[in-house]
Amino acid sequence: MTTKNVNLVSHPLVQHKLSLMREKDRSIKGFRELLNEIGMLLCYEVTRDLPLEMVDIETPLQPMKAPQIAGKKLTFAPILRAGVGFLDGMLALVPSARVAHIGLYRDPETLQAVEYYFKAPHDLSDRTVVMMDPMLATGNSACAAASLLKARGARDIRFVCLLAAPEGIAHFQKEHSDVPIWTAAVDERLNDHGYILPGLGDAGDRMFGTK
Numbered sequence: 001m002t003t004k005n006v007n008l009v010s011h012p013l014v015q016h017k018l019s020l021m022r023e024k025d026r027s028i029k030g031f032r033e034l035l036n037e038i039g040m041l042l043c044y045e046v047t048r049d050l051p052l053e054m055v056d057i058e059t060p061l062q063p064m065k066a067p068q069i070a071g072k073k074l075t076f077a078p079i080l081r082a083g084v085g086f087l088d089g090m091l092a093l094v095p096s097a098r099v100a101h102i103g104l105y106r107d108p109e110t111l112q113a114v115e116y117y118f119k120a121p122h123d124l125s126d127r128t129v130v131m132m133d134p135m136l137a138t139g140n141s142a143c144a145a146a147s148l149l150k151a152r153g154a155r156d157i158r159f160v161c162l163l164a165a166p167e168g169i170a171h172f173q174k175e176h177s178d179v180p181i182w183t184a185a186v187d188e189r190l191n192d193h194g195y196i197l198p199g200l201g202d203a204g205d206r207m208f209g210t211k
């Protein structure tokens with residue numbers, strides 16, 4: 001399903017794995033493995049429309065023209081910490097991709113995104129950038145991350161998340177209407193502390209065992 005620049009990935013494997021991740025008793029190991037597996041499946045979806053070009057190759061039997069991915073190279077941009085959970089799955093499918101690390105945490109009182117690290121290829125203007133973070137809650141982190149990437153020249157950005165709140169989608173689309181979103185689910189709403197309901201809790205804590 002696709003609405004207003006939001007691509008809802010309804011593939012049964014993604015939906016099934018997401019339900020397993022939501023369960024409160026899922027182990028850290030299980031949570032991490034599932035996020036990695038879903039990362040691979042979401043990578044498949046977000047790269048679905050990449051252009052192909054025909055190149056000359058030789059099979060053992062004869063020459064032929066065969067399709068290869070053309071054009072801009074991919075850069076993966078995980079938002080730390082939780083976005084790292086998608087990275088290995090994505091890199092398994094596109095091992096040559098560059099990686100831009102975006103260090104942001106959400107201040108628990110103000111819910112504003114606080115930057116603490118940013119390391120990206122110097123010029124992103126000729127790259128397709130896939131920004132990733134499992135959670136799109138208020139949208140503050142995703143908005144800040146997209147702005148940092150644009151300041152490095154990025155003009156072709158896609159955002160992959162696992163769960164989105166309607167509030168976060170609206171906020172992100174208002175500030176970055178040029179950046180399409182891929183998500184496995186749009187949940188009901190945010191609670192008073194900015195957590196997604198029903199959600200899956202704190203993704204970073206569940207992945208790294210920090211609570």
Ligand SMILES: O=P(O)(O)OC[C@H]1O[C@H](OP(=O)(O)OP(=O)(O)O)[C@H](O)[C@@H]1O
Pocket residue numbers: 079080081082083104105106107111113133134135136137138139140141142168194202203204205
């Ligand atoms: O849309 P928002 O309201 O900004 O919330 C989403 C952000 O919150 C979480 O990160 P957190 O700040 O908990 O950091 P962590 O990944 O290091 O745990 C999550 O991984 C997103 O980055």
Ligand SMILES: O=c1cc[nH]c(=O)[nH]1
Pocket residue numbers: 135137194195196197199200201202203204
């Ligand atoms: O529900 C939420 C909201 C922000 N960050 C998370 O990890 N979970």
Ligand SMILES: [Mg+2]
Pocket residue numbers: 079080081082104105106141
């Ligand atoms: Mg974060």
